Amino acid sequence: MSVPMPTSPSSTLQSGESHLHPFLTTRSSLNLRRRLVNALVVLSTTLAALFAAGLLIYLLYYVLSQGLRYIDLDFFTQLPTPNGEPGGGMGEAFQGSLILIALASLMGVPLGLFTGIYLAEFGRGPFAQGVRFLVDVLNGIPTIIFGLLAWVLIVIPMQTFSGLAGGFALGMIMIPIVTRTSEDVLRLVPRELREASLALGATEARTILQVVLPAARNGIITGVVLAMARVAGETAPLLMTAFGTTFWNTDVTQPMDALPLRIFQFTLSPYQQQVNQAYAGAFVLIVLILLASLAVRLATGGFKQR
Amino acid sequence: MSQERVSLSKARQQWVGWQRMLRVQRPGDLFFRGITLLFVLIVLGLVAGTAWILISNSLPTIRRFGFSFLTNKAFDPVHDVYGVLPAIFGTLMTSAFALIFAVPLGLGASIFLVDFCPRPLRLILAFLIDLLAAIPSVIYGLWGFLVLAPWLHNAGEPWLQQHLGFLPLFTGQPEGVGYLGAGIVLTMMILPLIISVSREVMLVTPIAQREALLALGATRWEVIRHAVLPFARVGILGGVILALGRALGETMAVTMIIGNQANEPSLSLFTPGYTLASVIANQFGEATPGLFLSAIIEAGLILFIITLITNILARWLIASLQRQAQGSRGGRP
Numbered sequence: 182m183s184v185p186m187p188t189s190p191s192s193t194l195q196s197g198e199s200h201l202h203p204f205l206t207t208r209s210s211l212n213l214r215r216r217l218v219n220a221l222v223v224l225s226t227t228l229a230a231l232f233a234a235g236l237l238i239y240l241l242y243y244v245l246s247q248g249l250r251y252i253d254l255d256f257f258t259q260l261p262t263p264n265g266e267p268g269g270g271m272g273e274a275f276q277g278s279l280i281l282i283a284l285a286s287l288m289g290v291p292l293g294l295f296t297g298i299y300l301a302e303f304g305r306g307p308f309a310q311g312v313r314f315l316v317d318v319l320n321g322i323p324t325i326i327f328g329l330l331a332w333v334l335i336v337i338p339m340q341t342f343s344g345l346a347g348g349f350a351l352g353m354i355m356i357p358i359v360t361r362t363s364e365d366v367l368r369l370v371p372r373e374l375r376e377a378s379l380a381l382g383a384t385e386a387r388t389i390l391q392v393v394l395p396a397a398r399n400g401i402i403t404g405v406v407l408a409m410a411r412v413a414g415e416t417a418p419l420l421m422t423a424f425g426t427t428f429w430n431t432d433v434t435q436p437m438d439a440l441p442l443r444i445f446q447f448t449l450s451p452y453q454q455q456v457n458q459a460y461a462g463a464f465v466l467i468v469l470i471l472l473a474s475l476a477v478r479l480a481t482g483g484f485k486q487r
Numbered sequence: 488m489s490q491e492r493v494s495l496s497k498a499r500q501q502w503v504g505w506q507r508m509l510r511v512q513r514p515g516d517l518f519f520r521g522i523t524l525l526f527v528l529i530v531l532g533l534v535a536g537t538a539w540i541l542i543s544n545s546l547p548t549i550r551r552f553g554f555s556f557l558t559n560k561a562f563d564p565v566h567d568v569y570g571v572l573p574a575i576f577g578t579l580m581t582s583a584f585a586l587i588f589a590v591p592l593g594l595g596a597s598i599f600l601v602d603f604c605p606r607p608l609r610l611i612l613a614f615l616i617d618l619l620a621a622i623p624s625v626i627y628g629l630w631g632f633l634v635l636a637p638w639l640h641n642a643g644e645p646w647l648q649q650h651l652g653f654l655p656l657f658t659g660q661p662e663g664v665g666y667l668g669a670g671i672v673l674t675m676m677i678l679p680l681i682i683s684v685s686r687e688v689m690l691v692t693p694i695a696q697r698e699a700l701l702a703l704g705a706t707r708w709e710v711i712r713h714a715v716l717p718f719a720r721v722g723i724l725g726g727v728i729l730a731l732g733r734a735l736g737e738t739m740a741v742t743m744i745i746g747n748q749a750n751e752p753s754l755s756l757f758t759p760g761y762t763l764a765s766v767i768a769n770q771f772g773e774a775t776p777g778l779f780l781s782a783i784i785e786a787g788l789i790l791f792i793i794t795l796i797t798n799i800l801a802r803w804l805i806a807s808l809q810r811q812a813q814g815s816r817g818g819r820p
Binding site: 215216218219222223225226227228229230232233234236237238240241243244291292295296298299300302303312314315316317318319321322323324325326327328329330332333334337353356360384385386387389390410411413414415416417420421441444445448449456459460463466467470471474478 | 513515516518519520522523524525526527529530531533534536537540541544591592593594595596598599600603604612614615616617618619621622623624625626627628629630632633634675678679682706707708709711729732733735736737738739743764767768771772776780783784787790791794795797798799801802
């Protein structure tokens with residue numbers, strides 16, 4: 182922005198020097214054409230941005246404004262009413278989501294964190310490069326595949342849908358996110374800090390555990406929050422694992438509800454009351470994710486000028 | 488003399504090697520390193536296990552149907568005949584639809600964001616785009632099912648039929664749910680992804696190249712055309728393929744609006760159909776052990792392989808751009 186645009190790029194050159202690069206010609210017709218093309222591009226990209234942003238903002242606004250109308254305290258504390266009778270809420274979905282996210286974190290956070298430590302601290306050579314690549318690829322695999330995995334591994338042998346299977350599927354999704362963010366933040370810890378610790382006679386393990394990890398703590402927490410926010414909205418892998426229920430349940434070997442799962446089922450419901458509650462659930466989910474990404478931005482200074 | 492030097496450097500190497508070994512061989516360090524390596528191996532094992540489980544469990548249908556699984560139209564538990572042709576067709580059709588609209592729109596928007604957008608607006612829009620990329624697909628599905636599908640049924644599709652009905656794309660009965668709705672929802676879902684990846688790679692363009700063109704008197708568009716786009720091309724392509732992978736594997740939003748019927752592949756966008764992911768999401772509930780279960784898992788295996796290829800390609804392209812950009816300062820003047 183700070184470099185002013187010259188309006189007449191090459192006024193000192195004589196006209197007719199057509200062998201020069203087009204930027205340097207001065208024929209006014211060409212200049213006019215170039216400026217016209219430029220204006221056209223500015224206009225069309227602006228329109229594209231406005232259209233894209235407008236479309237997405239409209240969607241967000243529509244869902245949020247619909248959802249806000251149907252939120253009350255009962256929504257968080259009550260069970261769904263049968264057959265779409267008025268009242269009720271989706272308390273069991275919040276309960277289930279919390280348990281599922283906890284289960285997923287139990288699996289995804291240690292696996293992701295230690296893999297991240299390995300990659301950041303010992304990760305040189307083709308093996309580490311391969312692991313890094315694989316973790317990135319893992320991040321792009323459709324989440325329903327992990328649902329299938331948990332279905333075959335846990336649901337079919339146990340002969341019942343369960344929260345455990347859901348937590349396993351979500352844990353698989355958390356691994357690559359936690360790995361990549363923790364590797365990145367561990368790499369940001371200054372070299373001098375490690376060297377100082379080693380110079381004081383600390384062993385490598387002690388340096389990593391007591392100096393490097395605490396220094397990177399905020400970043401690692403950020404990564405974990407990001408991963409939790411991501412799995413909090415996952416529906417597909419829960420369809421065939423946690424399955425959903427409309428009753429309170431804390432037994433992880435039984436079918437368990439989750440917020441996105443309840444939104445999905447109520448969206449397709451024939452009862453208006455349940456459709457309204459799906460909007461309310463969507464509102465809560467969007468707000469949770471908005472808060473998580475705001476927190477992450479603030480923690481990492483992501484609002485800095487790019 | 489040279490002999491001496493060789494032996495000296497050899498001794499030095501040996502010394503460094505000893506030191507390294509000594510450092511590693513402190514039992515605590517060795518243990519810690521071993522633990523982290525163990526976790527890495529568990530993660531690798533889980534990935535390999537996923538592939539193995541998918542392959543071994545789809546063996547019954549692979550043995551029974553072979554390649555005809557890919558070309559068979561029926562997914563019929565009653566006669567125990569399975570094929571995923573409509574699902575593969577639906578997956579490709581909806582993803583292609585989404586790319587056709589999302590790529591130009593997303594590229595235009597990211598050019599605007601990087602080069603033309605006033606600064607305060609840029610920060611807000613960039614945050615919003617990242618937020619939208621994080622919105623769960625079930626929300627898009629909810630909007631698609633409750634708002635888009637009824638609108639398409641009552642207004643959108645009849646209008647298209649009336650004015651563009653001579654195209655094979657807009658023939659058939661307007662039903663609301665179908666390829667068109669799924670394509671629109673997918674477009675909206677991958678748009679933020681394309682914008683944020685292309686924006687990021689465009690910002691990597693070395694600032695010196697932009698300034699050089701500006702100094703030559705280039706217009707802003709010419710700077711983008713001759714400095715930014717050639718540089719970012721590979722990365723943008725990587726982003727597009729990443730978005731394609733997302734579109735191919737998207738489950739919830741598509742399942743909610745595509746209609747879930749195994750119809751003959753047809754060019755009409757109004758037809759309700761299937762995608763690989765929505766077949767899985769719809770059919771697992773009734774699955775009985777045997778061929779039925781195996782067919783669902785083979786659908787997952789095909790999806791796994793397709794998205795694996797697209798992701799490897801995308802990551803490789805993006806990584807090659809990052810290597811190329813190393814050492815030069817990116818940004819905009």
